[in-house]
Amino acid sequence: MRPASSVLFLTTLIGAGQGLFLALFTQQSYALLGQLPMQDAAFYGYGSALALALLAAGLAASFFHLGHPERAWRAATQWRTSWLSREVIVLPAFMGIVFLYGAAHLMHWNPVLFKLPNGLLVDATVLLGCLGTLLAFTLYVCTAMIYACLRMMREWHSPLTVANYILLGGGSGFLLAAAYAAFAAPAQTAFFAAWAFIITLLGLVGRIAALWRNARLRPVSTLQSATGIKHPRIAQKSQGAMGGTYNTHEFFHGKSAAFIRTIKPTFLALGFAVPLLLLMIGHPVASVLLPAFAMQYLGLLAERWYFFAEVNHPQNVYYQTLG
Amino acid sequence: MTQLALVIDLNVCVGCHACVTNCKQWNTSGSAGALTDCNPYEANPNGTFFNRVQTFEAGSFPNTETVHFPKSCLHCEDPPCVPVCPTGASYKRKEDGIVLVDYDKCIGCKYCSWACPYGVREFDEQRKEMTKCTLCVDRIYDRNLSEERRKPSCVLACPTGARLFGDVHDPDSEVSVAIRERGGYVLMPEANTKPANHYLPRRKTTLKVRNDELYRSDNPHKIDGAPFDHNLPPATEELN
Numbered sequence: 001m002r003p004a005s006s007v008l009f010l011t012t013l014i015g016a017g018q019g020l021f022l023a024l025f026t027q028q029s030y031a032l033l034g035q036l037p038m039q040d041a042a043f044y045g046y047g048s049a050l051a052l053a054l055l056a057a058g059l060a061a062s063f064f065h066l067g068h069p070e071r072a073w074r075a076a077t078q079w080r081t082s083w084l085s086r087e088v089i090v091l092p093a094f095m096g097i098v099f100l101y102g103a104a105h106l107m108h109w110n111p112v113l114f115k116l117p118n119g120l121l122v123d124a125t126v127l128l129g130c131l132g133t134l135l136a137f138t139l140y141v142c143t144a145m146i147y148a149c150l151r152m153m154r155e156w157h158s159p160l161t162v163a164n165y166i167l168l169g170g171g172s173g174f175l176l177a178a179a180y181a182a183f184a185a186p187a188q189t190a191f192f193a194a195w196a197f198i199i200t201l202l203g204l205v206g207r208i209a210a211l212w213r214n215a216r217l218r219p220v221s222t223l224q225s226a227t228g229i230k231h232p233r234i235a236q237k238s239q240g241a242m243g244g245t246y247n248t249h250e251f252f253h254g255k256s257a258a259f260i261r262t263i264k265p266t267f268l269a270l271g272f273a274v275p276l277l278l279l280m281i282g283h284p285v286a287s288v289l290l291p292a293f294a295m296q297y298l299g300l301l302a303e304r305w306y307f308f309a310e311v312n313h314p315q316n317v318y319y320q321t322l323g
Numbered sequence: 324m325t326q327l328a329l330v331i332d333l334n335v336c337v338g339c340h341a342c343v344t345n346c347k348q349w350n351t352s353g354s355a356g357a358l359t360d361c362n363p364y365e366a367n368p369n370g371t372f373f374n375r376v377q378t379f380e381a382g383s384f385p386n387t388e389t390v391h392f393p394k395s396c397l398h399c400e401d402p403p404c405v406p407v408c409p410t411g412a413s414y415k416r417k418e419d420g421i422v423l424v425d426y427d428k429c430i431g432c433k434y435c436s437w438a439c440p441y442g443v444r445e446f447d448e449q450r451k452e453m454t455k456c457t458l459c460v461d462r463i464y465d466r467n468l469s470e471e472r473r474k475p476s477c478v479l480a481c482p483t484g485a486r487l488f489g490d491v492h493d494p495d496s497e498v499s500v501a502i503r504e505r506g507g508y509v510l511m512p513e514a515n516t517k518p519a520n521h522y523l524p525r526r527k528t529t530l531k532v533r534n535d536e537l538y539r540s541d542n543p544h545k546i547d548g549a550p551f552d553h554n555l556p557p558a559t560e561e562l563n
Contacts, residue, residue: 067452068430068431074411077410077411084407146434150438152440228510238376313442314511
């Protein structure tokens with residue numbers, strides 16, 4: 001498959017935005033349970049604004065993928081069958097909740113609504129945080145299922161796709177939360193950095209598992225099954241067009257084998273190894289965490305590029321020879 | 324329930340691309356708008372086609388056989404391109420089973436073309452919409468045409484009669500009989516898409532020539548008005 005840059009930015013940016021929101025509310029949940037000190041409203045408020053900015057940037061990037069962005073509203077209609085349609089609904093809904101969550105903190109819309117039997121005081125930010133958490137995970141699942149639901153795309157048709165979207169987005173968001181905390185709440189940096197380390201490590205395991213699985217896939221469709229010609233030796237002599245076609249452009253990444261060999265270690269190093277090392281050895285300070293997040297983001301962009309490029313679309317069996 | 328489809332006889336397809344050009348001509352002239360041609364007279368011509376003819380060679384030289392393989396939307400009975408569409412632009416008609424794109428609803432996200440294992444949808448680079456074979460839905464019901472002309476353009480263009488058109492759910496239709504009697508099969512059965520279009524395989528053909536077909540009544544090679552040998556066909560030089 002040819003990776004579309006708009007989709008690479010969409011999935012990586014909203015992944016980080018969702019992760020950042022989850023990180024903020026995780027900290028607030030710890031604070032509610034008395035495990036960590038509650039931060040001031042500005043920490044959660046401006047953190048939510050940063051998450052919202054990432055989500056909005058991702059949403060904007062997605063429009064560049066469309067041939068007719070002015071009709072994009074129609075994409076909310078087929079939620080019964082299409083994961084893409086579900087994503088189109090959940091993303092703005094999640095953005096709305098992130099906005100309300102941040103606004104509730106900044107505007108102090110937090111009168112205690114009710115008290116749980118164990119004495120926990122529940123205010124609007126807690127309710128919005130729970131709802132946002134639910135939507136963040138729903139959005140991860142929707143985004144991943146767009147790819148994982150395609151049965152014939154065997155590299156994607158796996159639970160690992162969903163797991164990796166959650167883990168890679170989560171790792172990126174928690175690392176950003178750590179970098180943000182280094183400025184806004186230095187005492188909380190270690191908490192976010194520890195979670196970023198754990199999630200990134202799990203992401204590395206999940207991604208290696210997916211690479212291992214995909215390297216062992218054999219195409220189900222052969223030229224024999226695709227054409228019905230009963231002969232073990234079939235050679236394509238013409239693909240029906242002298243120049244390229246949509247089929248030769250959209251479904252081949254067009255990069256050399258050397259490029260593919262380079263990008264795999266590159267994304268494993270930048271996206272996982274380097275941030276893990278920096279989190280492990282470095283002090284949780286902004287001068288370490290900010291470059292760590294930036295490098296991980298670049299690594300995750302490369303990872304997402306490879307996620308698309310590694311798919312050998314079944315239709316490619318019909319396009320083996322130009323001419 | 325009706326399921327219109329094409330049945331393509333690979334045994335007689337000669338790879339002339341007449342179906343491709345007639346398809347393009349009809350569908351580029353329709354109300355939906357032209358099918359793009361990019362660089363038509365330059366080095367890398369490109370454009371939107373609903374139908375293409377590919378060529379494969381089976382076997383190794385000198386024992387090879389060339390198979391021309393027309394490829395267009397198969398109008399699957401379980402089309403993977405339809406449920407993934409976020410706008411409902413991609414749909415399958417209940418009344419005749421044709422898979423169509425409502426161009427006015429298409430946002431051009433290309434997701435349907437990813438879901439199709441056959442690669443038969445083409446994104447039009449100028450219209451920015453997904454396009455595909457419509458089985459010439461704008462002519463097969465056209466009452467202004469005589470009944471034998473109410474067929475897809477590719478079928479009408481085929482000089483060898485390699486393309487049959489009809490209802491594959493009607494057991495007595497021409498296409499159903501052809502599928503049944505001539506070993507019709509579907510492409511990539513492992514995809515479980517239940518394509519409506521079928522293909523007829525290459526067959527061994529033997530030419531049966533009877534002696535009386537070689538002897539014309541006015542054959543000059545006669546002796547006293549009667550053939551000189553009733554059992555053997557004449558040698559070539561005898562005929563000259």
